[in-house]
Amino acid sequence: MTTGTRIAALLVAVAVGSYAHAHKPSDSYLRVDETTARFAAEWDIALRDLELLVGLDADQDGQITWGELKAQREAVAAHALSRLSIETNGEPLELRVDDLKVTHHSDGAYAVLLLESDEFDGPKALDLRYRLLFDVDPTHRGLVLRRDSESQQTHVLSRGDARVALSEPPPSLWVSLIDYVGEGVWHIWIGYDHILFLISLLLPAVLVREEDRWAPAESFRPTFHQVLKIVTVFTLAHSVTLWLAVMEYVALPSRLVESVIALSIVLTALNNLRPVLPISGAGFAFGFGLVHGFGFANVLTDLGLSEGSLAVALFGFNVGVELGQLAIVVAFLPIAYALRKSAFYKWGVLIAGSLLIALLAAIWFYERAFNASIITA
């Protein structure tokens, strides 16, 4: 090498600091529209890259026209499809280029390949592998943009990371069931209003009403029967409305439902102090259970339901709710039964507890019905 060439090469270095970042490197954009019943996408590939890969400028005049691009449609499609594969359980999905269009990105013109596959039955695991240009330009990136999912997602594929899972296999029924049971238990655990309603109903269960006064229950058996009755009736009632609401036979505004749930707790708790309504505990459990069912339905629909999973979701969620209730009963009943004869239970737990619950629920009612904010529970 002479000094001349050595120094001449320097000139690249002098100004180069900013020059590479003065242009956008090569990218392609794969916009995925469908993955559930078939695969459909639009794939933008820069004409300058296609010129290198398959040659577009037929008349060699340095300009690429629509006519020249169209004439190379088969070659462009063949090369592109040889560099993209979508597999489902190891089996390649056959892709077609359905149409060729043009678009402009910030750095020039792009060919748009409209890709699609045949329809397949049901959701499948789709595994995308991308190889375009990586052998000639390691700085190339494939940008996979998900337009079919609820949240827009972009995956940047590079030579070292050239795969992306487009869809996971649908979860098995058993896994879904376990998930929904978990959701049901979780909702009871964090849904203070359901817990308080149930406790309001259970507080007097270890006592009996004698001549306008509460007296301790004689034995465990009738107490247990009373609790069983309340829980069963409550379950029956909220299951009915949960089903009606999720199936969209009945729809109630959630503000109304939530307000009435709060009101149900106030009334039930106050009823423990002095029966205000000529209704038994089981009667309360049934009447207001219907309202609580609508509350559960709101939670369940917020989780997102597909037609296939509806029955599993309803059943699983309900089982979860019952398990949550059962846990409360198991924790509450033995202690309440043991304490039922003490003055503390009557005054400290039943009376004071009911008052406290009524007060709290009254605040909830005010907040929900009038959209106000007093406490943040």
Add this chain to the structure above:
Amino acid sequence: MPIPLRLLSVAWLIACGGVSLASEPYTPVDEGEVLETLPTEVFASRDELTTLRERLGADPRNAELAAAVAQQYVRLGKRGGGPRFLGYARAALDHWWEVATPPSAILPVRAKLKETDHDYAAALADLRELVRREPENAQAWLEITNLHRVRGEYDAAWEACETLEGFAGPIATALCKAPLMALTGRAEEAYERLGETLPQARVDEPGVVQWMLTMQAEIARARGDEATAEAHYKEALENDPDDTYVKRAYADYLLDRDRAAEALPLLRDHLADNGAMLRAAIAARDAGEAGLADRWSDQLDSRFEETRMRGDRPHGRFESRFVLEFRADPQRALELAADNWSRQKEHRDTRNLLEAALAAGDRAAADPAIAFLREAGTEDVDLKRLVERLEAE
């Protein structure tokens, strides 16, 4: 006539691409519609490239050949091919890309590619390895000097330059010393040195003349000698009409002197380059061409957006100035400028930081840059004016 309408719709679509992704795909009506124009330089070297690729394809482990192919791609990339060609260069070096100590032929071009990726530390490591093996490699010492200079490490740059002076001729020494002198309080001497060396360079090293002319223009501008600066800019433009580096520098010179209408035609054919497009948008705005200014600034914005989408960071030198000029967000411009300045400290980087700090009314943010200029003894009338305004705040 259908053509203007179609052109209009394309322009509109480009302008609308500002959000992140381009226009709705469409099917052109006219077979003859030109969709893309290939960069002339690349177009002219097409056959040469094909031959090179074929040779390397037949012998991919030949380090000398791979280095030559990569150098050629880097040259074409700079001459309008863009970063795609740096990618092709990188592919030619693929076999040696991760190797700790590749053959000597690979080191300089690998260093260059790492430098273009702003990985200055890796670039310096390759060049240091090269001069360890070849202590009298003038090019390597020059590049080491430049890398340290760009990063504002003037002591290290001087050290490398003095090593070079020990064995190299007057031209290489002038190339190495003049820019450093200009930044460290010896601008007049630097200018004279270039003038003395230029006649000999025209004969022995015509390849470096363009850069020497540009350097003369920049030093004269920094010293406030406007007539001389302008003469050198014009001389450089005449010497190489396709040099976008000079065009961008001269455009800045014109923009500073309210001569936007003259800057605009310089840049219009180089809009693929973000630096040229940024100045073109400023020139269009200042020249009263609001439509062009909007279209170009939106397109630039979508380039930054698409750069982020691919997981890269737009160059802070461009983005900070863009945000300051077109998005009226001095605080954000200052953040970008300060972040960029922490990595590189050339004239434009420092100027962006001072201007953003001034606009944001944040004198303290400019303090490190002011201290840096003082310590180095940099003479530059444009920077000095900004520093004075900041200190008067």
